[in-house]
Amino acid sequence: MATAPDARRLPRFSRTERALHWVHASAFFVLLGSGLCLYLPSLAQLVGRRPLLKDIHVYTALAWLVALALVVLAGDRRRLLADARETDVFDDDDLGWLRRRGNPQGRFNAGQKINVIVTAALAFLFTLTGFFLWYGERNHAFRLQNALVVHDWLMYISFFLVLGHLYLSLVNPSTRHSLSGITRGWVREDWALKHHAKWARAVLARDD
Missing domain, CATH: 1.20.950.20 (Transmembrane di-heme cytochromes, Chain C)
Structure with missing residues (x-):
């Protein structure tokens, strides 16, 4: 749906929140792809180079952990903490929404x-x-x-x-x-x- 020129915009996620999301998402897809190639025999035979795939899998996991830590340390920790507190609380409206x-x-x-x-x-x-x-x-x-x-x-x-x-x-x-x-x-x-x-x-x- 196209956005109307005069539609009011509400700020949704900060740069820190978006960075955290995309660091996690990017690493997930690399880990999923390399993991599937290591796990499924058909993909393993097609791709080959199993040692390289294992290295990609391991070093992506390490890079993911380091990148997440950097985003948290350098970003808006107060906003992330507020997000964590909010996601930890389920009120009556949440229970009604689930129903x-x-x-x-x-x-x-x-x-x-x-x-x-x-x-x-x-x-x-x-x-x-x-x-x-x-x-x-x-x-x-x-x-x-x-x-x-x-x-x-x-x-x-x-x-x-x-x-x-x-x-x-x-x-x-x-x-x-x-x-x-x-x-x-x-x-x-x-x-x-x-x-x-x-x-x-x-x-x-x-x-x-």
């Missing part, structure tokens, strides 16, 4: 809050199991029998979560305008009032 009652939502709707929590948990478990897989090859005392199985199942869960995320942000007409918030930092007032009414009203009241 499809159309309750007004804050800056993050209940589905987005769940997505943030699940994504953070997956990132932690990926890092933990990935460390034991990497270090276990060098020191067998740290080799955990089920680390690879858990790592693989985390990949399956993440794959389907990201498919849903891409559908909502790129395909679904009702929600794809949200992409503007994470790319350009703003969303239209009418869209915000429809999907995040409590947050939009608070922003408008503050600006008046």
Whole structure:
């Protein structure tokens, strides 16, 4: 949908929030691609060069952790902390939204809050199991029998979560305008009032 020239824009995500999102997203797709090539025999044979793929996978994971730390340290930590506090609270409107009652939502709707929590948990478990897989090859005392199985199942869960995320942000007409918030930092007032009414009203009241 084209943006009307006089449509009011509401600031949605700061530069720090957008940087954190795109660092995580970029690393995820590299890790997913290299991981699938290592995991699936057909892709492994097609691509070949397994040692190189393992290096790409490991060094991308390290770069991801370093980049996330740099964004947090150099960026707007107060804003990130406020985001964390908000995603940790589920009120009656959130519960009603999950029951499809159309309750007004804050800056993050209940589905987005769940997505943030699940994504953070997956990132932690990926890092933990990935460390034991990497270090276990060098020191067998740290080799955990089920680390690879858990790592693989985390990949399956993440794959389907990201498919849903891409559908909502790129395909679904009702929600794809949200992409503007994470790319350009703003969303239209009418869209915000429809999907995040409590947050939009608070922003408008503050600006008046």
